[in-house]
Amino acid sequence: MNRTNFLIIGSGIAGLNFALHAAKKGHVTILTKKKVAESNTNYAQGGIAGVLDKLDSANQHIEDTFNAGARHGKKKAIKFMVEKSKEAITRLIELGVEFEKEHGKLKLTREGGHSHRRIAYVGDYTGQEIENILIKRVREHPNIEIVENAFALDLLKKRKTIYGASFTKNNNIDYIFADAVILATGGIGQLYQHTTNPKITTGDGIAMAIRAGATTKDLEFTQFHPTALNKRRTPLFLLSETLRGEGAKLKNTTGARFMHKHSPKLKELASRDIVARAIYSESKDGPVTLDISHKSRDFLKKRFPKIYAELRKYKLDLAKDLIPVIPAAHYTCGGIKTNLKGRTNLNRLFAFGEAACTGVHGANRLASNSLLEALVFSNQIAQNVKPLRTSKVLSLPHQTISKDKNLIKKANAIQKEIKKIMWEHAGIVRSHKKIQEGLMRMKQIKKSLAKIKPTTETTREVQEAINMLEVGTSILKSAKKRKKTLGCHFIA
Ligand code: FAD
Ligand code: SIN
Numbered sequence: 001m002n003r004t005n006f007l008i009i010g011s012g013i014a015g016l017n018f019a020l021h022a023a024k025k026g027h028v029t030i031l032t033k034k035k036v037a038e039s040n041t042n043y044a045q046g047g048i049a050g051v052l053d054k055l056d057s058a059n060q061h062i063e064d065t066f067n068a069g070a071r072h073g074k075k076k077a078i079k080f081m082v083e084k085s086k087e088a089i090t091r092l093i094e095l096g097v098e099f100e101k102e103h104g105k106l107k108l109t110r111e112g113g114h115s116h117r118r119i120a121y122v123g124d125y126t127g128q129e130i131e132n133i134l135i136k137r138v139r140e141h142p143n144i145e146i147v148e149n150a151f152a153l154d155l156l157k158k159r160k161t162i163y164g165a166s167f168t169k170n171n172n173i174d175y176i177f178a179d180a181v182i183l184a185t186g187g188i189g190q191l192y193q194h195t196t197n198p199k200i201t202t203g204d205g206i207a208m209a210i211r212a213g214a215t216t217k218d219l220e221f222t223q224f225h226p227t228a229l230n231k232r233r234t235p236l237f238l239l240s241e242t243l244r245g246e247g248a249k250l251k252n253t254t255g256a257r258f259m260h261k262h263s264p265k266l267k268e269l270a271s272r273d274i275v276a277r278a279i280y281s282e283s284k285d286g287p288v289t290l291d292i293s294h295k296s297r298d299f300l301k302k303r304f305p306k307i308y309a310e311l312r313k314y315k316l317d318l319a320k321d322l323i324p325v326i327p328a329a330h331y332t333c334g335g336i337k338t339n340l341k342g343r344t345n346l347n348r349l350f351a352f353g354e355a356a357c358t359g360v361h362g363a364n365r366l367a368s369n370s371l372l373e374a375l376v377f378s379n380q381i382a383q384n385v386k387p388l389r390t391s392k393v394l395s396l397p398h399q400t401i402s403k404d405k406n407l408i409k410k411a412n413a414i415q416k417e418i419k420k421i422m423w424e425h426a427g428i429v430r431s432h433k434k435i436q437e438g439l440m441r442m443k444q445i446k447k448s449l450a451k452i453k454p455t456t457e458t459t460r461e462v463q464e465a466i467n468m469l470e471v472g473t474s475i476l477k478s479a480k481k482r483k484k485t486l487g488c489h490f491i492a
Contacts, residue, residue, distance in 0.1 A: 004029040004145075006382060007165060007178035009152045009205060012039035013127075014353025014374040015184030016134035018342075022182075022382035023143035029176060030138070031150040031167055033200050037131055040186050040197055040354060041371070044127025045240035045306070047099075047119040048092075048375070049368040050085030052106055056116040058082050065369060068113040068271040069333070069362020070487035072218075077359040080340055081369075084376045089120055092375070096133045098122065110245035111367035113271035119368045124240050124304045130371065151460050152204060154397070155181060155212040155349065162212060162349040163388050168460060171401045180348050180385040183209060183336060184378070187354040188222070189235070191472050192329035193423035196228050196238045202415075205355040207467035209336045210474060214344045217357040218334030219471070220478035221488045223365055224428050225330035226250075226275040227290055229323065231314050236328045239307060241367050243292055244268040246303065250279065251322060253286025273364045273488045276327040280428045289322035327428055331370060333361040333488065334478070342377055348385060352378040363487025402457035410452045411461035418445060418468045426475050429492050435479045442473045 005026030008015045019028045032038075051058050061082045066073050093099065099120040100107040108117040122129040138144050149169060156164040156175065164177040185205025189197025210216060227243070227250075228236035244250075250268055252258050262278040263270030270278075279288045292300065297319040301308050308318050316323055335357040342350040353374035360373050425438025446469060453462050485491045 002029070002174070002176040003178075004176060005179045006182060007031070007176055007180070008182045008184055009165060010039070010184035010186060010353070010355070011036045011135075011146065012041035012184060012186050012353060012374070013130055013134065013371055014378045015182065016131075016138050017375055018182055018184065018352055018378040018382065019138055019144050020134070020141065021379065023141050025382050025384070026143070026179070028144045029178070030144065030146045031152050031165070031176075032146065032148055033151050033204070034149060036135055036146055036148055038198060038200055039131065040201060041127045042131045043196070043198060043238070044130070044371055045124045045238055046111055046242045047109060047121030047126045047368050048089060048371040049114070049119050049366070050089045050372060051082060052086060052089065052118060052120060053108060053116065056118050060115055061085070061118060064113055064115050065360065065366045066362065068366035069364050071362065072486060073362030074359030077340060081358075081360050081373055081376045084379070085372055088372065088375045088379055091379070092130060092133070095137055097130055109242045110269070111241040112244065112266070112269045112275060113366045119242070119245075121242065124242065124306045127371065151463070152185070152208065153399070153458070153463055155208050156396070157212050157346070160213070161347040166397065166399075168401060173399055173401060175396055177388060179388045180350060180382070182342075183349070183351040183355050184353050185355045188332045188471055189329045191419060191422045191468050191475070192222070192427070193419040194228070194326065195235050195329040196225055197235055197330065202464040202468050203471035204464070204467045205351070206335055207470040209344065209349070209351065210470055212346060212349070214346050214349060215337040216335060216474060217337040217359070218363070218478070219332070219475045220482050221333035221361070221363050222329055222426065222475065223272060223331040223333055223488050224276040224327040226272060226279050226327050227325040228328035229311075229314075230287065230326040231324070236326075237310055239290055239323060239325060240304070241272070243290060243304065243307070246292070247295065248290050248292035250275070250325075251289050251291055252282045253288070258282050271364060272367060273490070276428055277490060279325065279327050283326065287324050288326075290325050291322050292318060293320055295319070331365055333357075333363065333365050340377070341380055341383065348388070363489060398456060400457050402454060402459050407452060408459050408461045411459065411465045414445060414449055414452070414465045415461070415468060418465065418472055421445070422472050422475070426472070426479055429490050430479060431492050432480070432483070435476055438476045439473065439480065442469060442476060445469055
């Protein structure tokens, strides 16, 4: 049995950044599902938004965020995030992140829905650079312990207080007590058949929170990125929106541009929900492509080194070819409801980053506001949380790990079925009938899961399937309640 002051579940930007602050106040333990770097953060390409240019203003960034979110976002939270953006990005630079610069000033790029160039970036691998620096700083800290391949199963709870978590490591189940538990478990992309998100994104933190009685919000707003590379790969490879920010055009199967029909003013730089739906609709007549061949090879190789190299693997040349694209599940705008300090409705339980819903994204996230939200909210110096009296703890759940390979196979088949249901019934274009059918199919999945799962045993694959079912059902239920189209939730 372990004991820590701050138990952080997740090692993306939110978890690692919070850890650096919390370590000033006590001992920190980070549990992470796989290797420490495996996170959505590590895959982020475009950059991090902020008010970084004299000609830009907080008001403009606030307005853009609010408008992209279909005016559903919480103004107070948006203001809080935007006003702290410069300070937060400056701190990242002080920690060692080397954003692109020109004449000693940050070079800024643009993405859909932004009225200004305001995105700081590092080539097309901004997230990897941020993740590496944060890991380096966390590893240097004597008060922080990282436990890799530790899969959190559930929160430990007594009445309305969370006092720790159960987790699996090396095929054993273990428990850890903490004064405060922080869910920084990221998103839900893997609930969908087509996604840009890595395998870790099975919504575990949100599912654990729901089971413990935490309030969630806005779960119906799954964001679909318009331009994933249309080639079989898991996850689908992202073609950053900054390609369009640097002038790439979308073309339909006849080679003609089409975005003027969907957003006459902003065209390719309309907000993400509009572009994703336009591609979805044009794709019915044949493949949609992205074209940036008017830019020089030298520029493209330097500006987008990862994308350039990845495309070569498919014999595609960014400087010459039309690149096939499809929309894919990318981000959850909703999550565990928190206040500005990351507090949930349960005592001693906090949430930061993609798993949390602070209200800033409303019904559709503005590009590059995710890293910013995760950073700004987790930047708050960990508050004084009273030490936990472990004597108050009553009992621990009893579970063991199953060794049955057949069970793992069955759980994987159920995961696959859930992804299909979510794609078909809670996808880019929805209908009330489809949502209702999706809920019915999830009920059947629940029965199948109950049949395969022994009562006192689990495996990681089974637990992930349980979490996917929990969160997928909540998404469908939220979608059912929202009768009209709003942002990413589009009812045909
Ligand atoms: P993550 O970085 O996803 O970290 C979650 C952590 O929780 C991981 O370490 C994971 O292993 C761990 N975890 C999960 N479940 C468990 C469990 N049961 N037990 C233990 N550990 C667990 N946003 C931007 O702002 N700008 C961009 O340019 C951008 N580009 C993107 C490109 C791609 C391809 C993708 C997928 C996302 C992009 N995003 C971007 C979104 C952004 O990267 C994420 O929203 C953000 O990084 C989330 O950070 P996080 O710390 O909340 O979660
Ligand atoms: C991208 O680079 O297109 C992703 C940006 C984001 O998700 O904010």
